Amino acid sequence: MxxxxxxxxxxxxxxxxxxxxxxxxxxxxxxxxxxxxxxxxxxxxxxxxxxxxxxxxxxxxxxxxxxxxxxxxxxxxxxxxxxxELSEYAHGLKGHIRLLGNTAAISEFLPETLGTFLAQNPYIDIDLEERLSHEIVQAIIDGIADIGIVADSVDTGHLQTMPFREDNLMVVMPRKHALARRKQLPFAEIVEENFVGLSGGSALQEHLSGHAIRTGKRLQYRVRLRSFDGICRMVEREVGIGVLPATAALRCQKTMAIKCIPLSDAWAKRQLLICVRNEAELPGHTRQLLEQLQRQT
Structure with a gap:
């Protein structure tokens, strides 16, 4: 046969x-x-x-x-x-890297780094996908993806990990909100508020929904949008409150009438990690991206 x-x-x-x-x-x-x-x-x-x-x-x-x-x-x-190995001799062949990241990594931290890397490496393509951190870990273990970026709250097992960025979560609310004078807030105190969030399938929204369920509540969304900037614009118009990575929240606070307050919960203070199965076994172009991600920390 x-x-x-x-x-x-x-x-x-x-x-x-x-x-x-x-x-x-x-x-x-x-x-x-x-x-x-x-x-x-x-x-x-x-x-x-x-x-x-x-x-x-x-x-x-x-x-x-x-x-x-x-x-x-x-x-x-x-x-x-x-x-x-043959890229220097056969420019028609392209390297492919499968990269998975959570919401904050993809929205706030990766665009600049990947833009630079792709401009410098025209013969490499990157397949970038957003997933929940525990799904990313499993995908790396299974060999489905080459590099993952996850929150440090997830069990990475025997994967090799390296620090990537800090990713603390903050509440964003209108400046006139009753809680706007607080220095920090526990998630349980805001869980019954009206929320503005990201569209369905967002890893961050799944993460927040899971913590809400642990308090016995479900988040109530007035509207869902595709970007952190869109969320902050709706918050500015007093549609509801949101929970965003500090990088996005503080950036929007510079130009919008919103207040950013850190969440006090331990799970909201996060470090993003790069994870791989075995760095030594990665193709050279994938190791090159890994090195660039680490240089940007």
Whole structure:
């Protein structure tokens, strides 16, 4: 039996495995659903074994599928190393780095650093995605991503970690708010206020919602927006209050009629960490980004 699986097949299979959906995997691979389904069935036919079990909720990996997932990751990581070593001779090949970060890292800290890095390295592409810190840790452990940036409150297990930035959280409220004269505030004291927050899927909002649930409450959002600046503009208009990283809150306070007050809870005083599985095993271009992230601390 001849098994003919190309790199695009392997990337598609990893995307399907990660998302638990052929539809979502097809989207990440920029393929039509019909084409992606045909490729997956072609892999199963070529290997002579079922790789996925399918139901209404999506797909699950079979034992053979998990074995293919492991080998596909190894093959693609090795390809990245090869691209890096040959980049001086084959400029048509591009290095790819998968970088995951929480809300604060992606919104406040990474744009400038990544902009500089990409300008200096035109043959490297970065796949950047926002996730919750515990999801990022698991993705790094599983080899789904190369570098993660997480809050230090999460258990990073045996991953290698390095400091990145401080990320303390602050309450933003209108200057005339009844609590605006306070020096600091516990989250439990504001949890019943009307909130302005980020749009659904934000790692920061998931983090805050989890702490609200621990107090027996649920956050009430008047409106959700896509940016920290948008939140502060709504707060300025007395729509509600928000909780933001200090960097964003203090930046907006310079030009808007808002008051920024530190949260007193221990979990609100955070250090962002860079995490990787094994720095020595990373392709050269990925180590280069890692070094630049550390230089910017």
């Amino acid at each position: 001849s098994t003919r699986l190309d790199l695009n097949d392997l990337r598609l299979f990893l995307h399907v495995a990660e998302t638990g959906s052929i539809t979502a995997g097809a989207g990440r691979s920029h393929l039509a659903l019909a084409s992606a389904s045909a490729r997956v069935r072609g892999m199963e036919d070529a290997l002579g074994v079922a790789l996925l079990t399918r139901d209404r909720r999506g797909v699950q990996l079979t034992d053979a599928g998990r074995a293919l997932q492991h080998h596909a990751r190894c093959v693609l990581q090795q390809m990245d190393k090869m691209r890096d």
